[in-house]
Amino acid sequence: MALTGLEIFKLLPKTNCKKCGMPTCLAFAMSLAQKRAKLEDCPHVSEEAKQKLAAAAAPPMRKIVFGRKDLQLTVGQETVMFRHEEKFYNPTVLAVTISDKLSGNDLSSRIKAINSLQFERVGTKIGVRAIAVTNDSGSPDVFAQVCAQAAKQACPEPGRGGWSRERRANNSPADSSTSLGTSLALILVTESPQAASAALKQIKDAAGTPLLAGATAKNVEEMAKIAKENGCPLVAKAESIEALADLSEKIKAAGVDDIVLCLETASLREKLYNMTRMRVLSLKKAFRPLGYPTVSFVLGGSPEQQTAEACSLICKYSSIVVVGTIEPYAILPMLTCVMNIFTDPQKPVQVEPKVYAIGEPGENSPLMFTTNFSLTYYTVVSDVEASRVPSYILVVDTEGTSVLTAYSGDKLNEKTVADAMAKDNVASLVKHRKLIIPGYVAVMSGKLEEATSWEVMVGPRESAMLPKYLKEVWK
Numbered sequence: 001m002a003l004t005g006l007e008i009f010k011l012l013p014k015t016n017c018k019k020c021g022m023p024t025c026l027a028f029a030m031s032l033a034q035k036r037a038k039l040e041d042c043p044h045v046s047e048e049a050k051q052k053l054a055a056a057a058a059p060p061m062r063k064i065v066f067g068r069k070d071l072q073l074t075v076g077q078e079t080v081m082f083r084h085e086e087k088f089y090n091p092t093v094l095a096v097t098i099s100d101k102l103s104g105n106d107l108s109s110r111i112k113a114i115n116s117l118q119f120e121r122v123g124t125k126i127g128v129r130a131i132a133v134t135n136d137s138g139s140p141d142v143f144a145q146v147c148a149q150a151a152k153q154a155c156p157e158p159g160r161g162g163w164s165r166e167r168r169a170n171n172s173p174a175d176s177s178t179s180l181g182t183s184l185a186l187i188l189v190t191e192s193p194q195a196a197s198a199a200l201k202q203i204k205d206a207a208g209t210p211l212l213a214g215a216t217a218k219n220v221e222e223m224a225k226i227a228k229e230n231g232c233p234l235v236a237k238a239e240s241i242e243a244l245a246d247l248s249e250k251i252k253a254a255g256v257d258d259i260v261l262c263l264e265t266a267s268l269r270e271k272l273y274n275m276t277r278m279r280v281l282s283l284k285k286a287f288r289p290l291g292y293p294t295v296s297f298v299l300g301g302s303p304e305q306q307t308a309e310a311c312s313l314i315c316k317y318s319s320i321v322v323v324g325t326i327e328p329y330a331i332l333p334m335l336t337c338v339m340n341i342f343t344d345p346q347k348p349v350q351v352e353p354k355v356y357a358i359g360e361p362g363e364n365s366p367l368m369f370t371t372n373f374s375l376t377y378y379t380v381v382s383d384v385e386a387s388r389v390p391s392y393i394l395v396v397d398t399e400g401t402s403v404l405t406a407y408s409g410d411k412l413n414e415k416t417v418a419d420a421m422a423k424d425n426v427a428s429l430v431k432h433r434k435l436i437i438p439g440y441v442a443v444m445s446g447k448l449e450e451a452t453s454w455e456v457m458v459g460p461r462e463s464a465m466l467p468k469y470l471k472e473v474w475k
């Protein structure tokens with residue numbers, strides 16, 4: 001279990017020598033607890049303290065990696081109950097099912113539909129990352145064949161949602177996400193050891209490291225043997241926390257270290273309650289039999305119901321969520337939920353502060369500014385595009401905060417805007433020397449005019465009104 005700053009402080013030399021770059025040992029301990037400093041930075045820490053701190057730093061939840069060579073998926077290794085305590089590390093993997101009862105065109109169409117579930121949101125690519133083949137036919141051979149076809153054809157296509165390629169090329173900030181063209185991971189959903197063996201034999205090499213789902217109290221010895229022989233992580237399935245803990249211990253005793261837990265309870269309410277208990281037991285009580293990532297299956301109900309259930313399970317605390325729907329309108333909210341939950345709360349998602357050209361603006365086009373908070377920027381861009389008025393948007397560096405937050409924190413003022421205008425030499429882009437500012441910061445217009453000698457035009461408070469403003473007020 002992670003140590004608190006004070007517990008770490010007790011293990012430090014307490015000389016306040018400052019060699020770690022901190023003014024005191026206590027400050028260093030606090031930074032270490034928040035993972036903002038490294039133990040090696042203190043040259044005087046004793047071997048005994050090093051060992052104690054290393055043991056305490058061992059993750060309470062194991063990291064599991066599966067998937068293909070070109071798209072390795074990492075789940076687990078979480079350290080906190082709530083993201084504001086630190087952050088959540090490894091985003092929930094969203095997977096979609098394929099039944100092995102499908103064949104021919106139906107099977108190809110389903111794989112193609114899953115491949116297309118890729119989107120772009122606030123400059124980041126998001127999408128389904130795995131296909132879960134379910135052994136509904138009961139036949140090992142059929143299961144193996146469908147797994148082989150999924151392994152061969154599962155490759156994401158450029159997204160349906162978000163921006164056009166041209167727009168991305170012109171305006172998108174650096175893309176930090178997985179690139180398109182990588183392959184989806186496979187999850188083999190069967191409780192039949194024969195089917196698992198047949199599928200793994202068939203997809204050997206082609207599917208990298210699939211996730212095998214899974215082991216139950218009835219098949220645990222055989223499934224653990226297959227997982228060990230093939231180097232696959234194994235899902236343990238049980239209906240209660242106690243049974244799950246027993247099962248994971250048996251799997252571990254059989255030589256499989258990479259385990260994913262699946263709690264099979266009937267109601268969502270009970271599941272959320274028990275998933276929270278499992279998280280507490282693994283993180284707060286360091287209960288090792290439950291110190292693994294989790295997978296949840298959301299296969300029934302309408303696409304809308306699956307969205308609601310999947311989002312609840314993403315929040316509490318599924319590392320992998322497998323859904324049955326392939327409706328883009330149902331998948332996108334799930335991916336958005338993952339993106340939001342796994343964003344570092346201490347690091348707002350930002351775009352590069354610079355001038356962005358929307359369309360093909362010229363020297364008479366409007367120039368406006370906004371902040372480098374991604375959500376704000378992309379909202380403004382979307383509304384300017386909707387206006388069809390080619391424009392320049394000057395993005396001011398406000399450390400990723402929105403307009404009002406930046407203004408109230410004094411990160412957005414006449415000086416920061418004037419500096420940004422000078423840095424990006426906006427005077428060379430337009431000849432009118434007029435700057436449109438967000439309506440929410442109309443109060444800074446006078447000082448901004450003094451600081452820049454430009455005419456300041458107060459724009460609308462909400463960017464949704466920009467199309468009207470650009471057509472009627474700017475002209």
Ligand code: SF4
Pocket residue numbers: 012013014015016017018019020021022023024025028041042043044045
């Ligand atoms: Fe304390 Fe070590 Fe930092 Fe010196 S280097 S102030 S002993 S933590």
